[in-house]
Amino acid sequence: xxxxxxxxxKGYVLRRSVFFLLTNLTTLIALGLLVSVxxxxxxxxxxxxxxxxxxxxxxxxxxSFWTALMGFFTILFGRDRWAISRQPAAPLDPAVPxxxxxxxxxxxxxxxxxxxxxxxxxxxxxxxxxxxxxxxFFILSDTRDPDVWVEExxxxxDMVRALDGKGRIFYRNRPENTDRKSGNLEDFCTRWGxxxxxxxxxxxxxxxxxxxxxxxxxxMECHPKVALIQTPPVPVNRESLFARxxxxxxxxxxxxxTAGLNYxxxxxxxxxxxxxxxxxxxxxxxxxxxxxxxxxxxxGAILSHDFVxxxxxxxxxxxxxxxxDLEGSYEEIPPTLIDYAKRDRRWCQGNLxxxxxxxAHGFNALSRLHFSMGVMSYLASPLWLLFLLATGVEAFIxxxxxxIYFFGENWIPxxxxxxxxxxxxxLLVTLTMLFLPKLLALLLLLKDSRLRHGYGGMFAATxxxxxxxxxxxxxxxxxxxxxxxxxxxxxxxxxxxxPTQQRGDxxxxxxxxxxxxxxxTLTGVVAGVLSYQYVPAFFWWFTPVLLGxxxxxxxxxxxxxxxxxxxxxxxxxxxTPEETDLPPVLRYLDENLRESEPVLPxxxxxPASRFxxxxxxxxxxxxxxxxxxxxxxxxxxxxxxxxxLIHQLxxxxxxxxxxxxxxxxxxxxxxxxxxxxxxxxxxxxxxxMLP
Amino acid sequence: xxxxQVNTAMPYLAPPSAAPSHGMVLGRLSAYWRAxxxxxxxxxxxxxxxxxxxxxxxxxxxPDPLTGALAAARDLLDDWLARTLDLPRQPQALAAARAALLxxxxxxxxxxxxxxxxxxxxxxxxxxxxxxxxxxxxxPGTMPAQRIELFSLLDPLRHWRRSVSSPSEKTPS
Numbered sequence: 102x103x104x105x106x107x108x109x110x111k112g113y114v115l116r117r118s119v120f121f122l123l124t125n126l127t128t129l130i131a132l133g134l135l136v137s138v139x140x141x142x143x144x145x146x147x148x149x150x151x152x153x154x155x156x157x158x159x160x161x162x163x164x165s166f167w168t169a170l171m172g173f174f175t176i177l178f179g180r181d182r183w184a185i186s187r188q189p190a191a192p193l194d195p196a197v198p199x200x201x202x203x204x205x206x207x208x209x210x211x212x213x214x215x216x217x218x219x220x221x222x223x224x225x226x227x228x229x230x231x232x233x234x235x236x237x238f239f240i241l242s243d244t245r246d247p248d249v250w251v252e253e254x255x256x257x258x259d260m261v262r263a264l265d266g267k268g269r270i271f272y273r274n275r276p277e278n279t280d281r282k283s284g285n286l287e288d289f290c291t292r293w294g295x296x297x298x299x300x301x302x303x304x305x306x307x308x309x310x311x312x313x314x315x316x317x318x319x320x321m322e323c324h325p326k327v328a329l330i331q332t333p334p335v336p337v338n339r340e341s342l343f344a345r346x347x348x349x350x351x352x353x354x355x356x357x358x359t360a361g362l363n364y365x366x367x368x369x370x371x372x373x374x375x376x377x378x379x380x381x382x383x384x385x386x387x388x389x390x391x392x393x394x395x396x397x398x399x400x401g402a403i404l405s406h407d408f409v410x411x412x413x414x415x416x417x418x419x420x421x422x423x424x425x426d427l428e429g430s431y432e433e434i435p436p437t438l439i440d441y442a443k444r445d446r447r448w449c450q451g452n453l454x455x456x457x458x459x460x461a462h463g464f465n466a467l468s469r470l471h472f473s474m475g476v477m478s479y480l481a482s483p484l485w486l487l488f489l490l491a492t493g494v495e496a497f498i499x500x501x502x503x504x505i506y507f508f509g510e511n512w513i514p515x516x517x518x519x520x521x522x523x524x525x526x527x528l529l530v531t532l533t534m535l536f537l538p539k540l541l542a543l544l545l546l547l548k549d550s551r552l553r554h555g556y557g558g559m560f561a562a563t564x565x566x567x568x569x570x571x572x573x574x575x576x577x578x579x580x581x582x583x584x585x586x587x588x589x590x591x592x593x594x595x596x597x598x599x600p601t602q603q604r605g606d607x608x609x610x611x612x613x614x615x616x617x618x619x620x621x622t623l624t625g626v627v628a629g630v631l632s633y634q635y636v637p638a639f640f641w642w643f644t645p646v647l648l649g650x651x652x653x654x655x656x657x658x659x660x661x662x663x664x665x666x667x668x669x670x671x672x673x674x675x676x677t678p679e680e681t682d683l684p685p686v687l688r689y690l691d692e693n694l695r696e697s698e699p700v701l702p703x704x705x706x707x708p709a710s711r712f713x714x715x716x717x718x719x720x721x722x723x724x725x726x727x728x729x730x731x732x733x734x735x736x737x738x739x740x741x742x743x744x745x746l747i748h749q750l751x752x753x754x755x756x757x758x759x760x761x762x763x764x765x766x767x768x769x770x771x772x773x774x775x776x777x778x779x780x781x782x783x784x785x786x787x788x789x790m791l792p
Numbered sequence: 793x794x795x796x797q798v799n800t801a802m803p804y805l806a807p808p809s810a811a812p813s814h815g816m817v818l819g820r821l822s823a824y825w826r827a828x829x830x831x832x833x834x835x836x837x838x839x840x841x842x843x844x845x846x847x848x849x850x851x852x853x854x855p856d857p858l859t860g861a862l863a864a865a866r867d868l869l870d871d872w873l874a875r876t877l878d879l880p881r882q883p884q885a886l887a888a889a890r891a892a893l894l895x896x897x898x899x900x901x902x903x904x905x906x907x908x909x910x911x912x913x914x915x916x917x918x919x920x921x922x923x924x925x926x927x928x929x930x931x932p933g934t935m936p937a938q939r940i941e942l943f944s945l946l947d948p949l950r951h952w953r954r955s956v957s958s959p960s961e962k963t964p965s
Contacts, residue, residue: 237928257926258891258895258924261924262895267921267924267925268925268928271925271926271927271928272926272927273926273927287935290933290935291932291933291934291935292927292930292931292932293927293928293930293931293932294931294932294933295931295932295933296928296931381933385933385934385935386935386936387938388935388938389935389936389937389938390937390938391937391938391939391940392937393940393942394942413938457942457943458940458942460942460943461940461941461942461943462940462941462942462943463940463941701895719824719827719828719890719894720891720894720895722887723887723888723890723891723894724887724888724891724895724924726883726884726887727884727885727887727888727890727891727924727926728884728924728926729884731882731884770883770884770887771883774863774866774883775859775863777862777866778859778860778862778863778866779859781820781823781824781827781862782820782856782858782859782862
């Protein structure tokens, strides 16, 4: 066993020096190979552009490669002695009562049944640690949909009743969802933050083992200079083929990458927005987010708040760690390629906004790097596209140049110099950087029989890695075009919305696939015809990209298939340790979703509209009213507006109202009471219209 | 609370063209009491009578006698809850108590409603325990917006100007 010590400043410098030296050296070697190809006849502008693009892209790939390699060695030789979980701890005073921790679940128009099933699973797992009393649960709703809002209230009350959670499980819905998730958390901190030393931030699809929560608190208690510990969430629970492939990739490669990230980032790590524990006091003091000057998409509210909050904590001298070896942290991923792209669209704007922050005054170097890495994860796509286009154009220019074998009076022919070896080396280096981490991840399985079993054995894991590689090659060009489109839309100042995620498994229809990928297929056809016609040699190099684009519709549809996902599981493909041996907390979630009978009778049936139920059902009406925040009576103009909505509801029914109008009706306590009395005053003449 | 009676509430129908008859008012009141969980016809009749007496057509949320009577029925219940739990007459607090009652905190609550005041005192504990607590007491903190100085291409120029400006032009710190 390695001895545990706190990393010194020298340790930080040493690890980073090694990492950046290797990254820069590899980038320079790869670049040197390309330069040797281009320099024979001097550099054309197109070649200079290609060199510039290649430098950025290979540098990006090298960073990822060396991170993976460092993670590989960390796992191979046992745990990192400087990992937060291995450092010597300040002694805890047993006389001091344990700290209060708030478990926060910020939600926005989510599937309430899944949200509360997840929370109940976490609650049960925490109860098994006997430390439940140290934790309070908060459902911080920013939901705007009135039906989902009422459903959330009922599910919350059901959870409180079922788990005897009064005074421990709380719910609130914000009247205005100002500044989205960061505003939601800020609202919690400024209203109730004083009660808690720590908060554990979850996402709507997060699941965390109870012992992981207590471990996080213990680590924070032991390390008073640490403000935030991020756990690596492992993707779980999806059944579609697409999601299962991604789950497998995230699981088998992810642990290597997170170990590598921790190796060189140490206490200057990053925050990924959820499945993390935060010390409330420094968060209150240093993480109030300002509005960026200018208008959207680069100005206004900070969208991807997590990176910025981590950078602000670092700026104030606090440590931020990635506990790569803390298990029991899970999340769910989008079930289809299109949903994955939709999520990317939401994240893209926030990450590009970081471009301004990377150069802002006061942040430390690693925070700037985190911002830049966030930017590059989206900017890489348009850069790759530009690189491919420039390569095609350069190849076309080369084919137009006539080769001269005889110069002047010289009768001995001068054969053109071939750079096939250099070009092949460049390609091989690039491919090695991209694919070697996959091989390394497989090699790690040889070391650990438990993990090998978890991934279905060596043969199944190897086959899964091969198939996952083929799949990622096919989908990479599609994601490249999606992300390029998002980046361009944002650069053209077309702000993206903040649509609700469709988190549950569902099939992609032909119509949906054709609408989403029609342009990709067309691009593939045009690029294929042009390259075959004008640069046939380039065409064959280009086929993996073309194939991905041409097959985008069937790949998107087939990969969304739940049947294929299940079939692949039966065949032992893309298995993850969490699928092979379901952790108890995930089993609780599954049980809650399948078998749990609500305590509240009102949840036994699913009415057509919870909004109508909030108006008609005396219990639902009373509960909803009790949860409304106290507010000033509406002004005259607003009263008239609400009056108009009441008449519209009476005369044309609830379907004539928009979700926002319905929300306004049930947000006002007087209107709510009035509508309740109004509905009960009408004779039950038309039973068919009953909710 | 009798959930089978709840669906007798008729949403989104055109308002009645004529003033409701006394029979109709009693009918709707009875349906409402049943939905709240009162099943004894004598209790329903007594409660409806009280609600009718309390019904005030000029109250803001009740533009007609029927809605006035229904609102009065709710007020009747709220009065009892406010007395039993010693609550302020605040809509959210009363609604929370009503939700606790209708959610089954007190089995056969109508019997308690008609029983001597001591019986109400007996159930107040169970009722209070069932009242929803959506949030803890406030423990506010301030979260000041942090200053982030963005990089500007004009920064070097500003630095240069500051460095060349004469001491007399400098702002005293």
